[in-house]
Amino acid sequence: MVLVTEDMIRQFQSMMEQIDEPLKRTFQNVHQGNPTETLVRFLKARDGNVAKAYKMLMDCLNWRITSEIDSILAKPIIPRDLYRGLRDSNLIGMSGYSKEGLPVIAIGVGLSTFDQASVHYYVQSHIQLNEYRDRVILPAASKKYGRHISTCIKVLDMTGLKLSALNHIKLMTVISTIDDLNYPEKTETYFIVNAPYIFSACWKVVRPLLQERTRKKVQVLSGNGKDELLKIMDYASLPHFCKREGSGSSKYSRNGTVDNCFSLDHSFHQQLYNYTIEQARLLERNVPIKQGSFHVDFPEPDPEDAKIAKTIESEFQKLGNQNGVCNSFRNVRINAD
Structure with a gap:
């Protein structure tokens, strides 16, 4: 590493001092008072190459300006x-904090269907979650735990994973x-739980x-990962799919929506959604909130990632043929944010 x-x-900082004022303003929303730590994240993402890290950050800041990312938390998805x-088709939520204060983000990979709206709404929702994490959750965690916290833990539930899920690729x-x-280097650890055979073979x-x-x-x-995860977080912060015994849906829990961190009725999503409504009202006083998706520019995948994806496609084609299952894989990547 x-x-x-x-x-x-220091070299990176010197280069950043020369950027234009609009870029400096959006950079403030990125670093949230911790510019040095942010520069380190981008340096890590480009293996310490300062020139490449600078280009990456400039591309990020220009994307934010072009796509109006700084105001995305004032663009609620209505109705x-x-x-x-x-929320019911893109299973993601926050279940609590680790013992070190890192937010625990739960993701239901296997049972997400992405079939309730256009791609733009899902992208808007995802970016809003990222921005809320970086602008609200992480600063609050840093204050509560008395140290700078800039990363989270992700627990990925593979319950129900099928090769056909790659229709959403x-x-x-x-x-x-x-x-x-x-959003490079924002995840400390990815924990994979409830992994079926298909995941193990693909992994x-x-x-x-x-x-x-x-x-x-x-x-x-192994299994739902409860025993291992309890070493780094309390039981209350475990995602609901790690608390149950045996197999079952990651969508629901015995306690209904109270414990289901994917649901809009969970406190995290209630707070996030209400936050976007309030920000919209502050931004556009006395103006009705309009319905409509928030379009952003979709960046092209990194050439190296595209090369990796082509190799994966070929290997998965072989796997599909061997198992007599869907073999229409086009592109797979592990997110290294």
Whole structure:
């Protein structure tokens, strides 16, 4: 893993001092009072190459300006039933904090259907979650735990995973690319739980192709991962799909929506959604909130990632033929944000 030196940081800082004022303003929303730590993230994402890290950050800041990312938290998805549909079909939420204060983000990979709205709504919702995490959740965690916290933990539930899930690969690739290029190094560890055979077979192909820093972040746990996860978080912060015994849906829990961090009725999503409504009212006083998706520019995947994806496609084609199952894979990538 790359060692970021003081010389790298100073060189990067000197380059950032020369940027235009609009870029400086949006950079403030990115670093949230911690510019040095942000520069380190981008340096890590480009293996310590200052010139490449600078270009990456400039591309990110220009994307934010062009796509008006700074105001995306004032663009609520309405009506509320539409947002509920997004939550029911894109299973993601926050279940609590680790013992070190890192937010625990739960993702229901296997049972997400992405079939309730256009791609633009799913992308808008995903970016809003990223921005709310970076602008609200992480600063609050830093204050509560008395130290700078800039990363989260992700627990990925593979319950129900089928090869046909890759019908959603276009959307998954868009979201993954946005995270890779604009929110690098935001995840401390990925924990994989409830992994069926299909994941294990695919993981053997994917793992050697990942960059070392990404491989080190991924841990595949046995079963629902409860015993291992309890070493780093309290029971209350476990995602609901890690609390149940045996197999079952990651969508629901015995306690209904109270414990289901994917649901709009969960406190995290209630707070996030209400936050966007309030920000919209502050931004546009006495103006009705309009319905409509928030379109952003979709960046092109990194050439190296495209090369990796082509290799994965070929290997997955072989796997599909061997198992007599769907073999229409087009592109797969592990998000290394």
